[in-house]
Amino acid sequence: MATDPTAQPLSEAADSPVTNAGPQGPLPTGPLPLPGEAVSSEAAPASSPSRPTRAEWVRIAIFGIPYAAFFLVGVPTSLFPASWNLTAINLAIDTVLLIVVLAFFAREFFPAFSYLRTHPFLKILLLFGLWILVVIVQSSVRLALYGLNPPIAANQQGVMDALSDGTLGLVFSFFVTVGVPVIEEVFYRHILIGKLSAYAPTWLVASISAALFAYMHSHQWQDFFSYLPLSIVLTLVYVKSGKNVAYSWLFHALNNTIMVILMFAMQGALQNA
8 A cells, every 4th residue: 555755643633724625725624622512603502592683673673662562551542543443453453563573573483383393293292281281270370369250351351352243353363363472472482582581591581571471461460360370381381492482382372272262162152041
């Protein structure tokens, strides 16, 4: 076997910054990382995301500021024609917010469904189990707060009234089961946790997000504790899935869909009674 007179000893070649040659000439590379050593080219883990760019902050502001304003002051019914009912006003606002969310965050939302490529059956089954757990905890909380005859929460009563509003009620059911979860998951989970965790610990922004979500659905102080179990589980689903907004949306949509089906069934039973 012929030998190359220009070959370097193995010990010298290992320390050389040139370890490979390509069509454009030698390719300089650094020393190989040690086992367990982080590689600078790897993406940052979900718990330490990169800070939003200026363009991302513009998108967050265009969507987040109007949504937060509605959250703080309520639906501005005075801005709409007097002939419009409350269901139509809610549909108009939800439609605008959904369009803005999909325009600004679709590239982050839809690719997140790749999370279900592995073990999809088990992941969806887990969501059903978590939903049953939430229902048990919520029922226990309402029983402790109100006794054996708890009233219907004002938020749920409003949804029931809207669902009974003819054709508008059917359209509203779509937004309750599909559209509203997209809007709320992007705001409360993807932005308040996913984006802001670049500036503060995840546990802190997650706690704030869970509290705000429960408060937003509350019309009296008892409602806050009734919605807190759902809010906590939604937050845990998002964080434990690697801050995957599609997975938390799936649980949110599952919860709302089951609730809407039960409300329609309740209305049908009352009409047939």
